[in-house]
Amino acid sequence: MIRLTHLLIIVIVLVSCRNKVDKKTESKEMIFGTKSHTVESVIDFTQILKNDDEIxxxxxxxxxxxxxxxxxxPKYRTENGMFAVIKSEQPKDYTFLRHDLKGTEILRTVIKNEYFNFHNVNYLPTKEILLICGRSRYKxxxxxxxxxxxxxxxxELVRDFIVGDGIxxxxxxxxxxxxxxxxxxxxxxxxxxxxPIGVSGLICWNDKGEKIWEFEPTDGLDHMSDCYAMNIDSENNTWFYYYTEFPLVKLSDSKQIEFWETKIGGSSSLNISDNKVLMAxxxxxxxxxxxxxxxxKLKKSKKIKFQSKEGIxxxxxxxITSFGSNIGFRNENKIYLTNVSQIK
Incomplete structure (x- = not known):
């Protein structure tokens, strides 16, 4: 029969050993520090917006x-503030603004009497404006x-097409x-x-709405259940990250696939510069x-906290959804911009 004092000694030894293991594990996981990076504002919309205006x-x-x-x-949202409707009962007007990366306005366009409620805005190389509603109903x-x-x-509307629901x-x-x-x-x-059109999780279209490519998993990758983040780098490689296994996947311009284990679940952003990757x-x-x-291998090097010059x-x-190495933020009516290459 084990004496009580002996039992206590065994428990203390076991706890001590476990603490040592936990500390070793913790030290392996916490091999990088957290750095602050200050981001400058490039646009302030405060003077532009009127009473019923909203970005x-x-x-x-x-x-x-x-x-x-x-x-x-008020015509855009339901009473609870959600984007519950695809189209409003009454038409509304939008203004599209394009600035260069230094914040200089280069285009302002008014789009009138539009029923759709949009969730995505982009500018095409054809100097056309692409607006997409994230929802689409099939009757x-x-x-x-x-x-x-x-x-x-x-x-003026020049063409439209269907890209599916759940964008x-x-x-x-x-x-x-x-x-x-x-x-x-x-x-x-x-x-x-x-x-659904989006069953693959990721699709490439030309600017006429014709499907060029859609994702099919290769060996070692699972099908998509939810594409959490996606981006394109300066060399036209497409990068994406998805549920359930949360791999980081690189699709080359020639449609060759590479992928890495991230050990992060639920990240919502992805920016790339050469061999450097920034994710939420x-x-x-x-x-x-x-x-x-x-x-x-995909190696974690450090954590980053972003803040404005005012300490926000x-x-x-x-x-803000951002191309390649550009990193954008919006706080109220201000737009902030930095770049992966600027992070030390």
Missing amino acids: ITVSIDKDGINTLIIHSA NETEIDRNARIYNSNG QDVKIDTKGNIWTSYFDEGIFGNYGWNN DGYDSNNFVFFEINGK ELNKRNY
Whole structure:
């Protein structure tokens, strides 16, 4: 029979050993520190917006900043503030603004009497404006919401087409092709879609709405259930990150696939510069994580906290969908911009 004193000694030894293991594990996991990075504002819309005006969506591409402003915000939302309707009962006016990366306005276009409620704004190399509503309802083969709409610089609709329901993000590559990623409802179906367009999770279209490519997993990759983040680098490689295994995947311009294990679940952003990758740090953290690609390995190097010159925290809720190495944030009516290459 073991004496009580002996039992206590055994427990103390076991706890001590476990603490040592935990500390070793913790030291392995916490091999990088957190650094602050200050971001400067490039645009302040305070003087531009009127009483019923609201910034609906912003995107940052390779050369500029695209902003969509609505002039009748109450008509845009339901009472609970959600984007519950695809189209409003009454038409409304939008203003599209394009600035260069230094914040100089280079284009202003009014789009009048539009019923669609848009969630994504982009600018095509053809000098046309692409607006996409993230939702599309399928009633029958002849009644489908054509939710991708392209306007000229005069605000006139020149063509529209269907890109499916459940759009998560939209990017324009260096050739002018349109990439759409999808969240779970766009992949598995909702709003009448029994055979959803977005079932693959990621699709590339030309600017006429013709499908060029869609994702098919290769050996070692699973099918997509939700594309959490997507981006395109300066060499026209497409990068994406998706549920359930959360790999980081690189699709080359020649459609060859490489992928890396991230060990992060639920990241909502992705920026790339050469072998450096910046991602939001999962579901619960407001920080960002800096990775370096070394062959087949993806190595965490440090955590990043972004803040404005005034000391305002800029986290994943402020993040603007941004092309390649550009990193954009929005806080109230100000747009902030930095670049992966500027992070030391």
